[in-house]
Amino acid sequence: MASHKETAQQVVEKIGGAKNVNQAWHCVTRLRFNLNDKDKVEIEEIKKINGVMGAQFSGDQFQVIIGNHVSDVFAEVEPLVGGAVSGDGEKSGQKQSVVSLVMDFISGIFTPILPALAGAGLLKGFLALFTTVGWLTTESDTYMVLNAIGDSVFYFLPFSLAVSTARKMRTNEYLALIVAGTLMYPSLIEAFNAIEGGGPDTLDFLGLGIINIPLLNYDTSVIPVILSVILLKYVYDLVKKVMPSAIQLMFAPMIAFLIVLPLSLWLIGPLGTNIGNFVSDIFNWLFEFSGLFAGLLLAGFMPLIIMTGMHYAFAPIAITSLATLGYDNMVMPMMLISNAAQAGAALGVAVISKNRQMKQLGLSSGISAAIGITEPAMYGVNMKLKKPFVLALVSAGILGAIAGWYGLKAYTMSGIIGIFALPVFADPAGESVSLIVSIVLFALAIVLPFILVLIFRFKDIEEDTTASTQPKEEVAKAKETTTEATGKEIMVQSPLKGTIVPLAEVSDQTFSQEIMGKGIAIEPEEDRVVAPIAGTIMVFPESQHAIGLKGDHGEEILIHIGIDTVSLKGEHFNGLIKEGDRVEVGQPLVEFDREAIRQKEIETVTMIVVTNTAEYLDVLPINADGPIFEGEHLLSLVK
The missing domain is CATH 1.20.1310 (5 helical Cullin repeat like)
Known part of the structure; x- marks a missing residue:
């Protein structure tokens, strides 16, 4: 399996490079891109990248399905595409459909706030569960504190939406927060609550009897703040465009506020509330009419x-x-x-x-x-x-x-x-x-x-033991070469379970430049190394981090566990053999503690190198990357 960095680099390259990315973000499982020219996307090649589960256009948004490691891959994508993540990229020259724009816009707004919604929602769910089983009462102080934590995200949702909308619209986030703050201002909420007691249901803005602002409660609201921030973006940009730069810092925000916020309270807020209620009512009606069918x-x-x-x-x-x-x-x-x-x-x-x-x-x-x-x-x-x-x-x-x-x-x-x-x-x-x-x-x-x-049941997929980034014809050709040269193939099995890493990607130049010989590396997923060949232990230092074997056919294999692990002086290693021992294929050689080694910021990637490479026509990895299991065919030595 490729590293997250390698996956990110290949994805960015195959979507046309960083300059083709207008905007990039991610959700729970996907990288999402707005692109300047979708014709540059090599979609079939992207699907072949290790770490990618699939790729598709949804409308004009390009999605790369990664799975559980999407945030790790996106962390590597972000520095590659630069300003496109924060919204400083060029505008796309391609026209998008209305549906595509709406879907793209909504996903771009809600995906950044999902962690907050998930955490707070789960906490509120547990509170309801605890009150149901009688572990808490709604009158207790503990409930009050925990409910405040869980409820705050939803009550103040307009603030989160203001920030994510501002990022999507590429406008100032702090100005957007003023929009949410105005909609949620305590005196306006108090005036709304006073309606039931006979208070007025509108505010006469400017005292002319023309602009009557409806009093509404915008806590947990969605559409009003989104529409208001969109308006803010265009008004603010227009004001800055016509205003001298010397006075923009103070006066541009003020004028934008004076235009946008009264309009938001008067027209946009009520309109957004009605739109949201209308759509919700449609779905509720559908479930009430026929919940079974819906x-x-x-x-x-x-x-x-x-x-x-x-x-x-x-x-x-x-x-x-x-x-x-x-x-x-x-x-x-x-x-x-x-x-x-x-x-x-x-x-x-x-x-x-x-x-x-x-x-x-x-x-x-x-x-x-x-x-x-x-x-x-x-x-x-x-x-x-x-x-x-x-x-x-x-x-x-x-x-x-x-x-x-x-x-x-x-x-x-x-x-x-x-x-x-x-x-x-x-x-x-x-x-x-x-x-x-x-x-x-x-x-x-x-x-x-x-x-x-x-x-x-289903039609099962036959296990492919020769899967690699090499075309199958090349693997077959390599095996043909082996047969023509010697009539037999010397096989080296995998000494551990993990994910294959090409030797060229190892950080130690002694191995990456093949100074020690050709081979492959594996990032281990288990805490032991077994014999990849039958033979004799020729080298096993006191540090126990490396094993040198000589096989029955003359092959010399070095297994080097980690990089700079010699500095541990044997700590976290447990050798099960000694120099001179005869070992068989699959026999355990060394046990080690991966997590303890990694906690000391030492790499655990393990190199398997043929140190007498010069004696062979070639050393061929069977798989160039991907998962590998203990005992699988790892290397073929061409005599």
Whole structure:
């Protein structure tokens, strides 16, 4: 598997380079790009990059599916594309459709605040759970403190949205915060609350009786602050354009405020509130009219919606529903069931697949999907095998129909919908039925596709032991060369489990420049090294960090665990052999503590080098990168 840095470099190169990136950001599993020229994208080549699960255009937004390590890869993308991340890139010259623009805009606003929504929502869910089982009372001081922590993100949501919208619009974030602060100003909220006591429901701005500002409560609101910040961006830019630069610092913000904020309170805020309520009412009506049918469609087709990246468009609907009704019976219940169904199908693959890599991926991605991150299971397992994906859709549709018919509700927001989000289905009133139903449906959503996969099975992928970045013809040609030269092939097996790293990428030049000889490196995933060949231990220093073997066919192999590990003087290593010992293939040689070594900021990448390379026509790695298991064919020595 390639390093995150290498993956990032290849992705940026294949999308046309940094100059082609207008804007870049990421969500839970994907890199997302707005590009200046989408014709420069080498999409098929990007799909072949190690660490990439898939790539696609959603409208005019380009998405690269990475999976659980997306934030690590994006951290390497960010310095490569520079200003495009913060919004200083050039404007795209390509015209986007209205739908593409809206979807792109919404996802760009909501993805940065997902961690806050996920953390706070989960805390509120646990609070509801604790009150349901009687561990806390709503009158206790502990509840008051924890509720303030969990509720603050939602109550002050306009501030978070103001910042993320400003970043998306490439305008000053601190000016945007003033917009949110005005909408949320305490005296305006107090005036709104006083309406029930007979107070006025409007404010007469300027005292002319013309501009009557409706009093509304904008806490937890979504659309009003977004529309207001958009207006702020254009007004502020226009003011700066016509104003002398010498007085811009003070007067440009003031004039922008005087234009934008009264308009926001008078027109934009009420308009945004009405739009949000209207859209939410439509979906609520659909579920009230036929929850069974709506649940069937939304849960069944949710993976297809996720594939396009359009699921973020549901975030404002869920938030508005929570603010106005106190619950969400659409988005989160259906995503919970859909995500669990993808998990169940992937786990079914893990049980019956005979492909070792697919079994491992099915297990890991199934667990990930159960937590709420489905792309690894969808792209890496279920869609690749086709039938498990279809069975997951069918299962989700059936159970989504049941959830819609019952009226399953989430009572707070959660950024990632999976097993740890179950507490958000606990009714704050203390009723336990909703929570129990959500747990039962979640479990069924895993079990049903799991059983269906076991029953209907699928066409398994044959294990490819010669997979590499080299074309298969080249591998075959290399083997032909071996046969022509000697009539046999000397094989070196992998001494440990991990991910392959090309020797040229190792930071120690002694190895990367092949001074010691040709070979390969592996980043270990387990804490032991076994014999890759049958032979004799020729070198085993007191530091125990390296082993030199001489094989029965004359091959000389050096296994060097880590870089500069000699400085540890044997600490964290446990040798199981000594010089002169005879060893067989697969026999354990050394045990070591990876984490302890890494905590000392020492690399654990392990080099396997043929030190008598000069005696061979060539030393060929079977796999140039990707996962490798202990005992797999690692190197071929051409005599």
